[in-house]
Amino acid sequence: NFCIWCIDKRFDLLVTSYLNSLSNRNDFYLGSTAGSSLCLGYKCYCKNICNKCYNSQSCNPCNSDMKILKESIIKNIDISLSLDDIKTIYMLNHQDCGAIKAYLECSSYPQTFGENNQKDIEVNTQLLLFSEKYIKCKYPNIKPRLGLIDINGTVANYVNKTWSIVYTGSGTDPLG
Numbered sequence: 432n433f434c435i436w437c438i439d440k441r442f443d444l445l446v447t448s449y450l451n452s453l454s455n456r457n458d459f460y461l462g463s464t465a466g467s468s469l470c471l472g473y474k475c476y477c478k479n480i481c482n483k484c485y486n487s488q489s490c491n492p493c494n495s496d497m498k499i500l501k502e503s504i505i506k507n508i509d510i511s512l513s514l515d516d517i518k519t520i521y522m523l524n525h526q527d528c529g530a531i532k533a534y535l536e537c538s539s540y541p542q543t544f545g546e547n548n549q550k551d552i553e554v555n556t557q558l559l560l561f562s563e564k565y566i567k568c569k570y571p572n573i574k575p576r577l578g579l580i581d582i583n584g585t586v587a588n589y590v591n592k593t594w595s596i597v598y599t600g601s602g603t604d605p606l607g
Contacts, residue, residue, distance in 0.1 A: 436523045512570075
């Protein structure tokens with residue numbers, strides 16, 4: 432298994448705690464990149480959701496930063512595949528993502544933590560779904576898995592068009 436998660440230091444311990452709760456925790460290769468699955472779903476998000484600001488650095492399907500991040504995470508997946516039989520790629524996005532704020536300004540993603548959690552979930556869902564399509568095409572024998580973690584460490588998985596909580600974190604922040 433391979434888990435893609437973000438570089439945001441607020442989530443390191445939260446993600447580690449969640450992965451440690453899984454019976455197969457030691458079966459995960461970890462790939463960390465700014466925005467988690469953002470780089471995998473970015474191009475499709477810009478073309479299919481936004482499609483209005485191609486000339487800006489923000490939400491430009493040809494953004495060179497996103498290309499570099501995507502190449503890096505794909506290289507890490509490929510290396511992991513050369514070492515082991517990877518059956519699942521788990522993409523775990525998080526609440527209040529700075530990379531999404533910076534690269535998808537036009538998405539109406541909340542700029543202030545906790546200001547609109549529903550919009551936060553909506554943008555993350557779309558990115559994860561576009562990322563899932565990319566992973567299915569690039570790695571047809573690997574099952575993608577979609578997740579979202581909040582500031583409290585609570586994790587929900589997206590299955591059959593529904594978010595379901597699969598782990599309750601120990602945090603108590605009411606903005607989570």
